[in-house]
Amino acid sequence: MPRFLLNSAIVSVIVTVVALFFHSMAAYALARLRFPGRGIIFSGIMSTLLVSLPVILVPLFLVAKQLGLLDSDAGLIVPSIFHAFGIFLLRQYYLNIPRELEEAADLDGCGYWRRYWSVILPLSRPVLASLSVLFFLANWDAFLWPLTITRNPDLRVIQLGIAGMQGQYASAWNLILAAAVIAAIPTVVVFVAGQKRLVDAMKTTGLK
Template sequence: MNKPGLAFSLSQVRIVRGVQMLVTLILAVMTVFPLFWMISTAFKQPSDVFSMNLIPEAPTLRNFVYVFTEVNFLRYLFNTLVVSASVTLIALLFHSMSGYALARLRFPGREVIFMTMFSTFLVSLPVIIVPLFILVRTLGMLNSYAGLIIPAIFNAFGIFLLRQYYLSIPRELEEAAVIDGAGYWRIYWSLILPLSRPLLSSLAILFFLTNWNAFLWPLTITSDQELWMVQVGISAFKGQYSASWNYIMAASTIVAAPTLILFLIFQRQIMDSIKTSGLK
């Protein structure tokens, strides 16, 4: 039997692949180069900052020492860690519970509540930042961890994703648990939560990174430097040391390091979460 003819010749396929790889390579270099530049500059002497060498001639840790000693960067890192971890943990717990309730429990107004939550997707933070600020101020949460953490928990994104996921879990699994003697809480804890582990870990990474990089809201509600988060800290640092690129880059490297480490450890989950959530 004759094989059906290929639509493209082998050389054409090779050319197309070559072009695709070249474009990918250019994009990758464009994305990664600033990162390398940042790290490289962080290790350079002040006099070498504007030299074109990517590898510093006389690498030094002085920039990092300066950043940590002159600015309260450890405090900023600690605050960011506390806020990001708290928001992630609390949000996942509440989001999974509300996602489960919206997917499975029958109660009046369920769809209205879901649609109302869903509609908040249309509103970005800058739009509601003033009323949110007034609300948080009224509640007496300015310049507090509560003010940084609580508003960040309310986010329709996780609830929506988890609800959709729970809808896809076969109802028979829950019914089997009911017959085995489980109540709502037991089903949620012993069945639903373990089953949603892959999605929860993806969301955890997303939430953590989002909060780690949060800038606008922490800037808005914290004037006390003891409560600053890293992005606010680095922004203020840039203003203060606008000419000292070596310090700014050392600070930026410190801020970026945890997210880079997270990325290296959880590459697969991050890619999954991006695929699952349809982001990017």
């Protein structure tokens, strides 16, 4: 159990941090920068919401195999980073940020990177906090992709560990239920800690 919990914590935290960083940059570019094909790119990103993991499981596994990501932490982390919902929510949030703040930074000589790092990110704390809760919970509860990509018992996440406790003909349900309660504790703690930020971000993001 400690090993399974550690694996889940490592994967969930790394995916959450990296995803928020790249999603915020992509959302800022789609919300503020003017370049040809911006609408098409955003529509293409949003169209991925229509595709569920079981549909792309086989091609995703083949790509991971070609990249040498099977049975590795990178195989658990890298394919889980991208998610269109995070880009969409951040983009909608950035559209509601007054442009005057960026114009003031532009007058001070700030480029796009400095504006993003010094102005946009500090203002994005509520929505980033809410997304961090959603991403952490989603990756903590992941089962299908970790089951597909890993064979090494040392790389099992908590959900695979609990599933592995069930036998074909009989199961020790007292141990399984105890493990399920232990696995649920981090999710409850994270949700309770971030629920206010989650509600605030949902109220202020809008659908501009």
